[in-house]
Amino acid sequence: MANSVILAQLKREQILELLKEGKRLDGRGLEDQRPLSIDVGVIPKANGSARVRLGDTEIVTGVKIQPDKPFPDLGDKGILICTAEILPLADPNAEPGPPSEEVIELARVVDRGIRETEMLDLHQLVLIENKSVIGIFIDSSVTDANGNLFDACSYASVAALLSCTVPKYEIQNEAPVLVEGVTSKPPVKTIPVSVTMARIGDHIIIDPSSDEEACMDARLTITTNTEGNICAIQKGGIDGFTLEQVIRCSEIALSVGTKIRKQLEKLM
Amino acid sequence: MTQLMNENGIRCDGRRVDQLRNISIKVGVLKNADGSAYIEFGKNKILAGVFGPRDVHPKHMANQDSGILRCRYHMSPFSVTERKNPAPSRREIEISKVIKEALLPAVILKDFPRTVVDVFIEVLQADGGTRCAALDAASIALADAGIPMRDLVSACAAGKVADQIVLDINNEEDQEGQADMPIAYMPNLEKITLMQLDGILSPSEYKKCVQTGINGCKLVYEMQRKALMDKYFTNET
Numbered sequence: 186m187a188n189s190v191i192l193a194q195l196k197r198e199q200i201l202e203l204l205k206e207g208k209r210l211d212g213r214g215l216e217d218q219r220p221l222s223i224d225v226g227v228i229p230k231a232n233g234s235a236r237v238r239l240g241d242t243e244i245v246t247g248v249k250i251q252p253d254k255p256f257p258d259l260g261d262k263g264i265l266i267c268t269a270e271i272l273p274l275a276d277p278n279a280e281p282g283p284p285s286e287e288v289i290e291l292a293r294v295v296d297r298g299i300r301e302t303e304m305l306d307l308h309q310l311v312l313i314e315n316k317s318v319i320g321i322f323i324d325s326s327v328t329d330a331n332g333n334l335f336d337a338c339s340y341a342s343v344a345a346l347l348s349c350t351v352p353k354y355e356i357q358n359e360a361p362v363l364v365e366g367v368t369s370k371p372p373v374k375t376i377p378v379s380v381t382m383a384r385i386g387d388h389i390i391i392d393p394s395s396d397e398e399a400c401m402d403a404r405l406t407i408t409t410n411t412e413g414n415i416c417a418i419q420k421g422g423i424d425g426f427t428l429e430q431v432i433r434c435s436e437i438a439l440s441v442g443t444k445i446r447k448q449l450e451k452l453m
Numbered sequence: 454m455t456q457l458m459n460e461n462g463i464r465c466d467g468r469r470v471d472q473l474r475n476i477s478i479k480v481g482v483l484k485n486a487d488g489s490a491y492i493e494f495g496k497n498k499i500l501a502g503v504f505g506p507r508d509v510h511p512k513h514m515a516n517q518d519s520g521i522l523r524c525r526y527h528m529s530p531f532s533v534t535e536r537k538n539p540a541p542s543r544r545e546i547e548i549s550k551v552i553k554e555a556l557l558p559a560v561i562l563k564d565f566p567r568t569v570v571d572v573f574i575e576v577l578q579a580d581g582g583t584r585c586a587a588l589d590a591a592s593i594a595l596a597d598a599g600i601p602m603r604d605l606v607s608a609c610a611a612g613k614v615a616d617q618i619v620l621d622i623n624n625e626e627d628q629e630g631q632a633d634m635p636i637a638y639m640p641n642l643e644k645i646t647l648m649q650l651d652g653i654l655s656p657s658e659y660k661k662c663v664q665t666g667i668n669g670c671k672l673v674y675e676m677q678r679k680a681l682m683d684k685y686f687t688n689e690t
Contacts, residue, residue, distance in 0.1 A: 198659045215504070264667075277461055286546055286550045287550075288545075289543050289546045289550075290547050290551075292543075293543065293544075293547050296548050297651060301651050301652060301653070302651075302653070303653070324571070405648070408606055410653070411647070413655070413656070414654060414655055415650065415653075415654050415655075415656065415659045416650070416652065416653050417650055417651060418634070418649055418650035418652070419551075419648075419649055420551070420646075420647055420648040420649065421550075421551070421554055422554060423554060423557045423558065424557070424558045424638065424644070424646075425558045425642075425644035425646040426644065426645045426648070427643060427644060427645070428643070428645065428663060428664070428667060431645055431648060431663055432659075432660055432663070435656060435659055435660075436656075439656065443463055
């Protein structure tokens, strides 16, 4: 335990020295992302799926679509729920059992990014108002945890959604019945892109690795939409940001987001 | 659907766009806690109690080099319109985490290795903006407990309602408005320690919203400071 604390301090000093020269431990520049690869349709039993690798971080996400009852106060909208789980095989420190604070935050930040950008037109998923709607469940499993799970889970969730097919349901005797062999594309309105930045000393870096996360001062995740708006934010970490830094971060999120969105658009 | 703003720019609860709800703060309201505060922030009623530095249980959580901070944000079952299940929800667990991370930059725990400072927050009545009001109370409760601090943490939300950037979103504006951005700020160190956003803002609206939120935090700070002064520096000769 004490050893890992000393190691983290030594690594922080090394990381800070490199950052002064505009370099990072793995050779990246401050605003360089690790290589991002996205494969869709990897789980044919799901209605949509994706495997995303962001550097050494790996996520498998599946989308399941099935009829459901609407939320009592949202009878004119379909259901959208994102979850995330760090599998025990993904990290030596992960344990099976109830989700930790970190995992709950991860799932809620991924969910917020997709919900608040209004990626899907949920009004199009209503079968009978207030009674029967289509539910879209997006479940992400972290299979290898090596930093920046927020963005990796977000890209995997968005990729799985973009590539999913929505089965058709018909109402018979007031109950939804599956129409075999008929599917449609999901009602996508915009593409959310999450960009996570870490502040280490006075430096802002994007896409932090595990080593960088272990010694960062603060973290900011900003999700933008296709139209260039800022739609969801989550600050984390043990310290804060200045006003100038959060404005700078929004500019980085918009410019980096545009590049990643091009990669995601190809999946439509 | 309620009208959120009239043609004169007055909001549904009678406030201007840059006006806070009424706030009252009492320091030292609990006998057992080492530090405590009670805040009424509009219709929000929130208690915060602080214990520690004290022994850590379970022991494996202890840090040999520093004290640790723990935080629990909880809503009473009767605090909202529909009864809330008393078990902690995923929302409450996330809010507990962001509140802890908003307070951590302010507290100095280096001198209390192997101990914990526990912050317990109970929302007795909720009416929009509970995490900010809770943070305001928690920050004062920490000061009341005598925990060394670099600054107070002041929190307030800004947002977008009827296409305008407004300060301090209430419950109706949170439900039906266009964006909600809770912010916590250390006014003397000029640092943002909590920042979240739900809703769609253009880059220029985003800048205005952050600035509006920070201005609100500075107003809240004056009230926090006054509450502490009233407890510790009145009746002194």
